[in-house]
Amino acid sequence: xxxxxxxSSNNISSDSREGFNYNFAGDRHHHDELVKEQDRLLPIANVxxxxxxxxxxNAKISKEAKETMQECVSEFISFVTxxxxxxxxxEKRKTVNGDDICWALSTLGFDDYxxxxxxxxxxxxxxxxxxxxQSKANSxxxxxxxxxxxxxxxxxxxxxxxxxxxxxxMMNERGNSSISRRY
Amino acid sequence: xxxxxxxxxxxxxxxxxxxxxxxxxPLARIKKIMKKSGxxxxxxxxxxxxxxxxxxxxxxxxxxxxxxxxxxxGKRRILHKDDVAxxxxxxxxFDFLVSMxxxxxxxxxxxxxxxxxETAGSS
Numbered sequence: 001x002x003x004x005x006x007x008s009s010n011n012i013s014s015d016s017r018e019g020f021n022y023n024f025a026g027d028r029h030h031h032d033e034l035v036k037e038q039d040r041l042l043p044i045a046n047v048x049x050x051x052x053x054x055x056x057x058n059a060k061i062s063k064e065a066k067e068t069m070q071e072c073v074s075e076f077i078s079f080v081t082x083x084x085x086x087x088x089x090x091e092k093r094k095t096v097n098g099d100d101i102c103w104a105l106s107t108l109g110f111d112d113y114x115x116x117x118x119x120x121x122x123x124x125x126x127x128x129x130x131x132x133x134q135s136k137a138n139s140x141x142x143x144x145x146x147x148x149x150x151x152x153x154x155x156x157x158x159x160x161x162x163x164x165x166x167x168x169x170m171m172n173e174r175g176n177s178s179i180s181r182r183y
Numbered sequence: 184x185x186x187x188x189x190x191x192x193x194x195x196x197x198x199x200x201x202x203x204x205x206x207x208x209p210l211a212r213i214k215k216i217m218k219k220s221g222x223x224x225x226x227x228x229x230x231x232x233x234x235x236x237x238x239x240x241x242x243x244x245x246x247x248x249x250x251x252x253x254x255x256x257g258k259r260r261i262l263h264k265d266d267v268a269x270x271x272x273x274x275x276x277f278d279f280l281v282s283m284x285x286x287x288x289x290x291x292x293x294x295x296x297x298x299x300x301e302t303a304g305s306s
Contacts, residue, residue: 039215042239046208050240051247055262059251064264069243072267072280076242077213077235078220079279085224096217098230105238109276113241120237124230 041070080104098124208236246270246277 048066055061084100098121106114213232218224247262249270254262268284271277 039212040219042208042212042216047243050207050243051262054244054247055251058260059254060261062261062263065250065262065267068264068267068284069246071283072246072271073239073243074216075280075283076239077216080235080238081217081220081224085221089223095226095228096224096231097228098234101231101234101238108279110238110242112245113238116241117234117237121230121234124233128230 041074044070047073080108080110083108208239210236213239249274 044066047070048061051061051066051069052059080101081096081104083104084096087100087103088094088096102114102118102121105111105117210232213235214227217227217231217235246267250262250266253266253269254260257266271280271284
């Protein structure tokens with residue numbers, strides 16, 4: 001650890017491994033290394049809280065156990081991301097998306113997570129779609145809203161809750177302007 | 184993070200995990216860890232860290248549950264690092280963690296932990 005504090009000499013092109021230009025590199029450099037270390041782990045408070053939530057009330061968790069769990073989670077993220085990223089690479093896609101993560105989890109043996117996560121992701125996308133449509137509609141006026149909601153419902157074809165809207169949409173596609181039913 | 188507020192309504196629906204409140208793990212940090220996993224990982228969609236925040240929760244829950252089983256076997260109430268190591272060894276899908284926990288494991292893994300705070304009452 002080099003002590004350059006209060007040094008106005010030209011240490012600008014420092015030998016710091018990080019390549020940062022600090023005149024007072026001493027403590028700051030060490031601090032930066034610690035910060036980088038923290039970046040690769042999820043916060044211990046969050047991790048600890050999740051652990052605590054599924055244990056009985058009288059259970060205690062050692063600090064080391066929480067730290068080990070932090071490391072395990074980061075390793076888990078890297079492991080799964082690596083698999084997902086390989087898939088994208090093979091398929092010549094640049095962006096790792098939610099489906100890739102679900103697929104990777106399933107491939108790596110985390111089947112139990114895969115299904116709940118797919119539902120989670122699907123729901124998230126639905127809500128995203130609705131929110132996007134809403135903000136469009138808000139800028140364009142109220143009338144557009146019904147039409148726009150019908151469109152987003154049609155695209156989320158697997159949701160049963162949108163069935164009435166889908167029927168409405170299908171009638172439009174047939175070009176029937178009058179609400180007539182075929183008996 | 185800006186997004187956290189936007190999605191807190193989504194999480195508060197309670198329909199998915201039954202939990203209220205925003206994501207329990209910081210999305211930006213998850214994204215950083217994802218990026219560090221390899222050279223190939225350049226672009227990550229916005230939804231990927233969100234899926235991971237849920238996946239990590241499930242992972243922590245499972246590993247914790249299994250670790251606690253070891254704790255109980257030792258008639259203890261404090262979950263120790265070695266309990267986590269045991270759970271990893273005993274579970275196939277946690278094979279990717281084996282080298283990591285054996286690096287950090289203490290020499291005595293046969294239940295006689297020197298730093299154990301509660302004795303099992305075996306004398």
